[in-house]
Amino acid sequence: xxxxxxxxxxxNAEWYAQAARLKEPEQVPVMLLTCNDFAxxxxxxxxxxxxxxxxxxxxxxxxxxxxxxxxxxxxxxxGPATLPASLGAKIIWPKDECPWVLxxxxxxxxxxxxxxxxFHFASLSGQTLAYMKYFQSRGRTIPYMIVNGxxxxxxxxxxxxxxxxxxxxxxxLAHKLLKFCTEAAIEHLRVMEEVVGKVPIVxxxxxxxxxxxxxxxxxxxxxxxxxxxxxxxxxxxxxSDSNQMHNLELIAQTGAKIWHMGPSDQMDIGEVxxxxxxKICLMGNLYPRLLAEGTSRTVEKGCKEIIEKAALGGGFVLxxxxxxxxxxxxxxxxAMIRATEKYGKx
Amino acid sequence: MIQKEIERVKNSIVELNIKKAKKMVTNALKIGTPxxxxxxxxxxxxxxxxxxxxxxxxxxxxxxxxxxxxxKELLPVILHNIERKAEKVDKAVIGTVKGDIHDIGKNIFGSxxxxxxxxxxxxxxxxxxxxxxNKVKEVNAKILGLSVLLTSLTPELKNVIDxxxxxxxxxxxxxxxxxxxxxxxxxxxxxADAYAEExxxxxxxxxxxxxxxxxx
Numbered sequence: 001x002x003x004x005x006x007x008x009x010x011x012n013a014e015w016y017a018q019a020a021r022l023k024e025p026e027q028v029p030v031m032l033l034t035c036n037d038f039a040x041x042x043x044x045x046x047x048x049x050x051x052x053x054x055x056x057x058x059x060x061x062x063x064x065x066x067x068x069x070x071x072x073x074x075x076x077x078x079g080p081a082t083l084p085a086s087l088g089a090k091i092i093w094p095k096d097e098c099p100w101v102l103x104x105x106x107x108x109x110x111x112x113x114x115x116x117x118x119f120h121f122a123s124l125s126g127q128t129l130a131y132m133k134y135f136q137s138r139g140r141t142i143p144y145m146i147v148n149g150x151x152x153x154x155x156x157x158x159x160x161x162x163x164x165x166x167x168x169x170x171x172x173l174a175h176k177l178l179k180f181c182t183e184a185a186i187e188h189l190r191v192m193e194e195v196v197g198k199v200p201i202v203x204x205x206x207x208x209x210x211x212x213x214x215x216x217x218x219x220x221x222x223x224x225x226x227x228x229x230x231x232x233x234x235x236x237x238x239x240s241d242s243n244q245m246h247n248l249e250l251i252a253q254t255g256a257k258i259w260h261m262g263p264s265d266q267m268d269i270g271e272v273x274x275x276x277x278x279k280i281c282l283m284g285n286l287y288p289r290l291l292a293e294g295t296s297r298t299v300e301k302g303c304k305e306i307i308e309k310a311a312l313g314g315g316f317v318l319x320x321x322x323x324x325x326x327x328x329x330x331x332x333x334x335a336m337i338r339a340t341e342k343y344g345k346x
Numbered sequence: 347m348i349q350k351e352i353e354r355v356k357n358s359i360v361e362l363n364i365k366k367a368k369k370m371v372t373n374a375l376k377i378g379t380p381x382x383x384x385x386x387x388x389x390x391x392x393x394x395x396x397x398x399x400x401x402x403x404x405x406x407x408x409x410x411x412x413x414x415x416x417x418k419e420l421l422p423v424i425l426h427n428i429e430r431k432a433e434k435v436d437k438a439v440i441g442t443v444k445g446d447i448h449d450i451g452k453n454i455f456g457s458x459x460x461x462x463x464x465x466x467x468x469x470x471x472x473x474x475x476x477x478x479x480n481k482v483k484e485v486n487a488k489i490l491g492l493s494v495l496l497t498s499l500t501p502e503l504k505n506v507i508d509x510x511x512x513x514x515x516x517x518x519x520x521x522x523x524x525x526x527x528x529x530x531x532x533x534x535x536x537x538a539d540a541y542a543e544e545x546x547x548x549x550x551x552x553x554x555x556x557x558x559x560x561x562x
Contacts, residue, residue, distance in 0.1 A: 092447070097496055100447060161453050164408040165415040169364040210407035246406065 005337050009070045016317060020235050020257045020281045024314035028307055028344030030337050031283055031319040032071050033239075033260065035079065037098060039064045039072075041326035046096040051078060054134045062138075068333060074140040076131035078124045080148050080204070083184055084156045086122035087114065103159035108170065111158075111177050116184060119191040132195050142196040144237070145189050149205025150223040153181040160207060167211070167219055174219060182223040186230050200235035203227060203256070209242025216247045221254060228255030237283070241322040248272060252279040263287045263321030264302065270309035273316075282310055285321035286336065291328035296335035303339030311344060318344065348379045352388045359392035362409055364416050371420050381424045386463070389417055389424075393461030397546045410545070411450060414457030418468075421460070436556060439481045440491035441469035442525075443502035448495040451525055451545055455491055458549030464489065475502065475509040482510070482519050489552045490519050492538075494527040503528065504536040520555040524548050 005012075007027065015025035036057065040050045043060035050057040057076055065072045079098040081091045089104035105111055119125040132142050148156070154177045155163045166174040189201055208220040228236055238256035243266040251259055261267060261284040269285050276282075286302050294302075303318060310316045318340050324333070351374040358367040374384055396413045399405040438459050442452050449471050459466045467481055482490055490510070492503050503523050510516040523533045524542040533541035539555055542548030 094445075094496070094498065097498055102447065159449075161411050161415065161450055164411040165364075167408060168362055168412040169415075210411070212406045212409060215408060242407075246403070 003334055003338075005069050005071075006341055012071060017235065019315055019317050022278065022281060022313075022315035024346045026346060028311050028340045028346075029317050030071065030340045031260075031317050032068060032324060032333065032336075033319055034064065034072055034324045035098070036060070036077070037096075037326040038324055038328065040096075042067060047098065048093055048095050051093065051099065054131045057131065058135060058138060058140075067330070069337070071337070073143050074135050075142060075144070075146065076135055077128060077146055080152065080156060082124045082128060083148055083153050083181070083188065085124040086117045086119060086126075086188075087157065087184075088123075089157065091124075101156045103157060103162065105158045105177070108173055111173055111180070114177075114180050116180075116187060119188045125188060125191070129192065129195055132192070136195075142199065144200045144202050144235070145192045145196060146202040146204060147185045147188055147227070148181075149203045149208065149220075149227075149238075149240075150178045150181040150185065151208045151211070151220050152205045153185070154178050155207050157181070160210075164207075164210060167215055171218075178219060178223050182226050185227050189227070189231055198233070200233045200237065201227070201231045202237045202239055204239040206240055206242050208240055209244045209247065209262070211247070213247055213250060216250050221250055224254045224256075233257075241284075243267060245271070248275050252276040257281055258283050258317065260319065261285050261321060264306065267321070268309075269306055273310045273312075277310070277313065277315055281315045281317065283317040283319045286319070288320040288322045288325050288328075291320065291332045291336065292325040294332060296331045299332045299335040300339050300342075303336055304343045307339065307343045311346070314346070347377065348374075348383075351377060351379050352383060355384055355388035356392045356395075359389060359413065359416060360395050362396075362412050362416075364412065364419075367416055367420065371423060375424070384424050385421070385460075389420060390461045390463060393417060393457055397458055397461060397549075401546065407450070407454075410454045410457070414453045417457045417460050418453075435463070435465045436489070437467065437485045437487040438464040438489035438491060438552060439467045439469065439478060439485065439487040440493070441473035441478060442471040442493045442495075443499055443506065444472055444474045445499045445502060446494050446496055446527075447471045448493070448525070451495075452491070452493040454545035455493070455524065455542070455548045458546050459489070459491070459552060462549050462553050464552065475506040478506050479509045479513050479515060482515055483513065487519055488556055490521045491548060491552070492521065492523045493525040494523070495525050497527045500527050500532060503533075503538065507537050520552070522548050522551055522555070 012029050015029035018025035019029055036050045037047050039060040040047045042064045061074050081099040081101055084101040085091050090102040092100045236256050237258040238254050239260040241262035258281040264285050264287050290299050355370040355374055358370045440456050456466050456468050520539040522540045523538045530541040540551045
């Protein structure tokens with residue numbers, strides 16, 4: 001007999017909403033956060049085929065959705081490339097990897113020349129909207145809107161090393177770029193909202209973990225806060241899966257209701273819970289590689305430890321510390337889901 | 347007075363005050379500080395101190411990146427003034443393999459190599475195998491550092507090693523591989539001399555691989 005969870009996706013969604021409100025639901029909810037690499041690998045097509053063809057992207061996501069008990073979300077996106085492409089950055093499309101961005105702003109003067117695109121039509125942002133409409137025409141709800149955060153986008157546009165150097169060498173320039181990226185994120189969300197409605201937002205800003213606390217406070221916090229304030233929603237999520245142990249209290253101030261954090265080999269969720277667990281819902285943080293390279297036993301053990309450290313008092317969602325790797329094995333994902341039933345009852 | 351200037355250069359780098367560090371280096375050169383001493387007594391120790399602070403959790407990745415960029419900017423100014431005499435300096439060639447454009451780890455690794463006294467030739471990103479080999483031969487490098495982030499591009503590491511063999515250079519250079527795309531197991535499989543999970547570890551390995559002698 002094929003195993004399936006003893007709860008429905010609707011129940012899991014309700015528990016997730018309660019956890020986001022820092023409550024104790026009936027059971028620890030589970031979030032399987034995946035990208036197109038996962039869906040394409042499960043469907044045996046390349047990532048590039050997904051990006052290039054909306055039908056294939058849809059079919060791959062639908063296949064994964066059905067395979068994993070309807071616990072996955074439908075979301076058509078182009079990874080971190082969307083805003084940079086919309087501004088004219090050159091994008092590299094590997095055969096079976098996420099698209100990468102070649103830095104656009106080589107000279108300091110280039111920052112002054114940036115112009116806000118019309119996200120309805122610009123390059124990948126326009127394509128994302130078209131793909132969203134296609135998914136909707138197939139009867140699917142797009143449950144959230146995703147944008148890169150200002151620090152990530154600034155790094156993509158300038159080159160991460162160069163932007164981090166700007167923070168020290170030319171802070172005014174860094175602030176100018178961050179301000180532009182914040183306004184761009186807000187405008188992009190506004191345009192996506194015309195298609196998907198007032199759904200929660202997800203800001204992905206991994207490289208904020210590279211910043212020391214004083215730098216995070218100046219160069220990340222106000223900009224991320226601005227976006228969350230503009231789109232205040234109960235399930236807003238910050239995805240930042242780099243090591244943030246030095247920035248925890250600041251993460252809790254971003255305005256996100258849920259923080260999708262990095263993996264257990266970098267961050268002890270028990271300590272995170274102690275320090276900020278009453279201020280923000282924690283989502284994580286199983287070491288993602290376990291799902292691809294571990295056994296169901298090691299996955300279960302890992303999940304048990306995390307649940308024991310983080311579930312008490314509510315405000316916790318079991319997930320991987322980062323996205324689920326593309327070659328994750330089904331039995332391991334099953335083990336993760338089973339762990340919430342076995343160890344996650346309140 | 348020269349010692350004081352050297353100390354000022356070192357402190358401004360440790361403070362990550364880029365503008366001040368550049369000014370201090372200019373001042374130091376103006377008053378006749380031997381350029382090579384600025385590297386060995388200010389820049390290298392400063393970078394090592396920054397590395398130690400990072401290991402202790404006092405500094406973070408952005409700090410490493412900024413210090414690496416600073417070193418990269420300061421060195422050409424200083425090296426322009428240098429007359430290399432009898433000092434033997436071990437050379438390292440580094441780069442990100444062909445097809446990959448990620449450079450953060452590589453840049454930090456480069457700055458730690460400088461901290462440990464290597465003369466570093468950074469070939470940048472998306473570097474074909476032959477280019478690595480040509481540079482190793484040209485400068486007689488003892489260390490070759492290869493970085494890769496994308497798992498699909500890890501075969502490039504083997505290409506470089508094979509290219510070294512074809513050019514009869516394999517025995518003359520130690521190959522260190524690193525980056526999220528590679529594992530220790532894979533590094534061993536392809537015949538690399540070492541695998542470094544982090545940049546600072548890589549620099550220390552480079553010193554050890556050359557026989558535990560700190561390069562000058």
